[in-house]
Amino acid sequence: MLTSQEQEHLQQVAREIRKNIMIMLNRAGSGHPGGSLSLVEILTALYFHVINVDPHHPAWEKRDRLVLSKGHAAPVLYGVLAKKGFFPAEELYNLRKLGSILQGHPDMKLVPGVEISTGSLGQGLSVANGMALAARTDGADWRTYAVLGDGEIQEGQIWEAAMTSAHYRLGNLTAFLDYNSMQIDGRIEEVMSPLPVAEKWKAFGWEVIEIEGHDYNAIIDAVEKSRRDTERPTMIIAATVKGKGISFMEEQVDWHGKAPSAEELEQGLKDLGYQQKEEVT
DSSP states (O other), X not given: OOOHXXXXXXXXXXXXXXXXXXXXXXHHTOOOOHHHHTTHHHHHHIIIIIOOOOTTOTTOTTOOXXXXXXXXXXXXXXXXXXXXXXXXXXXXXXXXXXXXXXXXXXXXXXXXXXXXXXXXXXXXXXXHHHHHHHHHHHTOOOOEEEEEETTGGGSHHHHHHHHHHHHTTXXXXXXXXXXXXXXXXXXXXXXXXXXXXXXXXXXXXXXXXEEETTOXXXXXXXXXXXXXXXXXXXXXXXXXXXXXXXXXXXXXXXXXXXXXXXXXXXXXXXXXXXXXXXXXX
């Protein structure tokens, strides 16, 4: 259970990350706000309370690894990595610009802290399996975390990877499903239903934990529980709100992949308790 001070710290970090997501997407004129905003609490909890990384030594051998399989949510990963100190916050202004390290999907060759280039949906869990197997082969105690989208699990490769994770008893692998129930073309059950989600992962041999994905205690408790199961990979199904924190974006599928205008940025900042003229921090 987090202390009140820890909870307040994570809430303030998340607030700043949401602000930075809005600013960088407005500057870029394109990108994916909805599924980035739904992940803020999960990535904030992981990077600022759970996983073991060193922003001054991004290639530290004993670090935990995180694979953002839903690579189009790059803005939230960039926001978290900048806040953690992997690169200066001012770099966020260059999102999606020619020559920038921060392209529309994460590039491991350009961005400190990015473990694997992602964006072609369905592939991240396979990579995470490889990382978890490597740790076991080397006798290392670092862990691998993967973050998937709920629309992404319509991909067949996800289920091949799910079988692999269970077959090799990857107890050092924890995955999160960003279950905001929406994808680019509509609600997931209307586009290509993956339901029932929890039952599928259980049938594939995973430990399954269902949580409210904006609750820090629930996120952290689920991770701690996943660490205790050394024989099975764990899927944490996190119920989230697409566009969380921005009034006109919440639960609106139209905000899957477009940037806020100047007026929309102003309203979004007000929703977060900021003034119109704000800089990334």
